[in-house]
Amino acid sequence: MxxxxxxxxELEVHPRxxxxxxxxxxxxxxxxxxxxxxxGKYGFILAVFAVLETGRGLIxxxxxxxxxxxxxxxxxxxxxxxxxxDVVVTSVNKxxxxxxxxxxxxxxxxxxxxDGFEFNTAHEPCYQTADGEQKIVxxxxxxxxxxxxxxxxxxIFAVGSIxxxxxxxxxxxx
Amino acid sequence: xxxAAGGRPLGGDAGFKRLVRLLARAFYAGECPPKEAEPQDLxxxxxxxxxxxxxxxxxxxxLLLDLLAAAHGYVKDVVIMSQLGVSGKVANRALRHLxxxxxxxxxxxxxxxxxxxxEQPDDPELEARMSQMTNTWWSIAYPALMDSLHLxxxxxxxxxxxxxxxxxxxxxxxxxxxxxTFTSLDAVHLLDPMTGAFRCEECQAxxxxxxxxxxxxxxxxxxxxxxxxxxxxxxxxxxxxxxxRPVLDQLDKLKDVAPPDFGSLRDWHQxxxxxxxxxxxxxxxxxxxxxxxxxxxxxxxxxxxLDWLARADVDVQLxxxxxxxxxxxGPSKELPAWFRGAESESxxxxxxxxxxxxxAEQKREQQQPAGEDAEEQRRLQEAFLAAYLAQxxxxxxxxxxxxxxxPAAKRAKLSTGGAVPGFKEEQVWDDVKxxxxxxxxxxxxxxxxxxxxxxxxxxxxxxxxxxxxWEDI
Numbered sequence: 257m258x259x260x261x262x263x264x265x266e267l268e269v270h271p272r273x274x275x276x277x278x279x280x281x282x283x284x285x286x287x288x289x290x291x292x293x294x295x296g297k298y299g300f301i302l303a304v305f306a307v308l309e310t311g312r313g314l315i316x317x318x319x320x321x322x323x324x325x326x327x328x329x330x331x332x333x334x335x336x337x338x339x340x341x342d343v344v345v346t347s348v349n350k351x352x353x354x355x356x357x358x359x360x361x362x363x364x365x366x367x368x369x370x371d372g373f374e375f376n377t378a379h380e381p382c383y384q385t386a387d388g389e390q391k392i393v394x395x396x397x398x399x400x401x402x403x404x405x406x407x408x409x410x411x412i413f414a415v416g417s418i419x420x421x422x423x424x425x426x427x428x429x430x
Numbered sequence: 431x432x433x434a435a436g437g438r439p440l441g442g443d444a445g446f447k448r449l450v451r452l453l454a455r456a457f458y459a460g461e462c463p464p465k466e467a468e469p470q471d472l473x474x475x476x477x478x479x480x481x482x483x484x485x486x487x488x489x490x491x492x493l494l495l496d497l498l499a500a501a502h503g504y505v506k507d508v509v510i511m512s513q514l515g516v517s518g519k520v521a522n523r524a525l526r527h528l529x530x531x532x533x534x535x536x537x538x539x540x541x542x543x544x545x546x547x548x549e550q551p552d553d554p555e556l557e558a559r560m561s562q563m564t565n566t567w568w569s570i571a572y573p574a575l576m577d578s579l580h581l582x583x584x585x586x587x588x589x590x591x592x593x594x595x596x597x598x599x600x601x602x603x604x605x606x607x608x609x610x611t612f613t614s615l616d617a618v619h620l621l622d623p624m625t626g627a628f629r630c631e632e633c634q635a636x637x638x639x640x641x642x643x644x645x646x647x648x649x650x651x652x653x654x655x656x657x658x659x660x661x662x663x664x665x666x667x668x669x670x671x672x673x674x675r676p677v678l679d680q681l682d683k684l685k686d687v688a689p690p691d692f693g694s695l696r697d698w699h700q701x702x703x704x705x706x707x708x709x710x711x712x713x714x715x716x717x718x719x720x721x722x723x724x725x726x727x728x729x730x731x732x733x734x735x736l737d738w739l740a741r742a743d744v745d746v747q748l749x750x751x752x753x754x755x756x757x758x759x760g761p762s763k764e765l766p767a768w769f770r771g772a773e774s775e776s777x778x779x780x781x782x783x784x785x786x787x788x789x790a791e792q793k794r795e796q797q798q799p800a801g802e803d804a805e806e807q808r809r810l811q812e813a814f815l816a817a818y819l820a821q822x823x824x825x826x827x828x829x830x831x832x833x834x835x836x837p838a839a840k841r842a843k844l845s846t847g848g849a850v851p852g853f854k855e856e857q858v859w860d861d862v863k864x865x866x867x868x869x870x871x872x873x874x875x876x877x878x879x880x881x882x883x884x885x886x887x888x889x890x891x892x893x894x895x896x897x898x899x900w901e902d903i
Binding site: 347348349350351352354361363365367368371381403404405406413415417 | 621660
């Protein structure tokens with residue numbers, strides 16, 4: 257699920273950027289350092305929306321760098337158990353398949369794939385129905401429900417299921 | 431007490447006995463103990479030496495459980511062996527197996543015996559052993575049996591449900607080499623991108639789905655075998671529910687009933703003795719009663735005496751006419767007072783409508799008031815009459831006080847129908863008579879009472895005449 261959050265960050269800026277483009281530099285550095293990271297509490301920080309406060313920088317003795325206590329708003333994504341999301345399949349093996357939704361990796365084990373699907377290695381590893389109408393191959397889009405998450409300090413991993421009504425393959429790769 | 435009939439679930443002790451019988455047939459109909467239940471940790475040579483004889487003992491468990499359920503208490507092992515006709519070794523093995531399954535409890539008693547014509551050994555230890563007799567007492571441990579049955583059913587259902595694929599959402603993987611286990615949440619670390627297989631983080635061996643932990647969902651055999659296993663588990667579960675239906679029904683019936691607990695052998699023995707003593711006392715009382723009623727038979731045992739007493743009680747309650755029919759119907763429950771009243775009324779009405787056909791019934795009804803009820807009613811009615819008369823006299827006296835002054839004026843009032851004390855009491859008398867006639871219609875069993883009333887009436891009329899006399903005066 258996506259959230260708009262207001263977070264803080266301590267940012268050190270080299271003295272060579274002290275000038276008229278300081279605020280732009282602060283914004284650039286903030287995006288560079290924060291976007292795409294994962295936080296156990298707030299989930300993935302997808303995008304910085306705006307820098308709300310820079311405050312007055314504090315010059316470090318010796319190095320001359322300025323330290324800013326920034327307050328910024330950003331868009332976060334944190335997966336929850338029971339949530340339904342669309343994912344893109346990345347790899348398929350006999351244990352199940354891996355998929356991702358943006359920065360989140362999801363694994364669907366073969367006992368959470370409907371009984372109609374069978375693992376097939378004829379051309380490329382895939383799960384397909386007996387009539388061949390539905391096929392889960394890398395790059396397929398799949399709708400799944402998250403049945404478990406594992407949240408580390410710097411990573412979130414989820415386990416999904418497509419063994420339910422209205423879940424499963426939603427489009428084949430182009 | 432109800433009896434086991436037609437597969438109907440029963441409650442109480444009979445219900446528990448039936449449960450044991452059903453349980454025995456459901457789970458112990460084969461060899462007892464089952465052949466594969468032999469201890470596996472014995473060395474090969476020892477196992478050969480402990481092989482059982484070639485006889486089959488199929489159904490021994492059923493026999494043992496039936497016997498113990500029927501006994502409903504502790505039974506000596508010697509009795510079990512003599513009744514079933516099996517050797518002590520075989521019976522013991524089966525009993526121990528049933529005990530290990532949590533169905534039975536046993537206690538060992540040691541008694542000292544002094545054998546005649548036996549050479550006394552010099553060794554005191556051997557002598558002590560020879561002079562001791564050991565008996566094992568067996569009984570069904572109902573509380574433990576209920577627990578073990580519930581556990582058994584729970585585990586069967588749990589296993590089959592897991593195999594049906596309703597297990598954990600998170601699959602578990604097992605390394606056959608080092609024994610470490612992983613879950614599908616570790617999948618991203620376990621994946622070998624080259625082969626697409628999962629590898630153990632410790633030893634790099636290929637992982638397999640852990641069947642025991644996560645059902646049969648992830649067998650390496652693929653989806654087809656998984657489906658087969660799931661269908662098999664589903665079929666098994668349905669079959670189980672069907673085959674164990676009588677046991678489950680019986681168990682459901684006994685849900686809120688506390689299972690009988692025999693306790694320790696000593697307690698049970700004490701209770702048995704108490705019961706016996708109580709029965710003897712009861713029988714002695716019954717004999718005394720029998721002797722008083724003139725039907726004493728010395729050759730009757732206690733049970734017969736008690737039976738006689740029970741029968742005699744029924745006779746006393748029901749009277750001589752309907753005794754046979756009522757005895758067949760069994761002793762009737764005592765009815766509440768309000769119901770008795772209503773019943774006698776309706777019976778009376780029916781009898782009054784019956785006409786000549788209901789004569790016998792009427793007679794019986796008339797005989798019955800010989801009991802306490804009729805007496806009490808009579809007493810009540812007499813009391814009512816006495817109270818009423820007192821009131822009438824009091825009213826008359828007050829009327830006398832008024833009427834002494836102006837008799838002429840009173841007469842004038844009488845002719846106009848005004849409320850004059852003397853006149854009022856006559857009217858009230860009419861009411862009483864009307865009431866009596868009504869009663870006559872409604873309650874034939876009260877005819878007797880009415881007759882009594884009629885007998886009383888001349889006296890009352892005499893009183894009324896006195897009053898009339900007074901009025902004239």
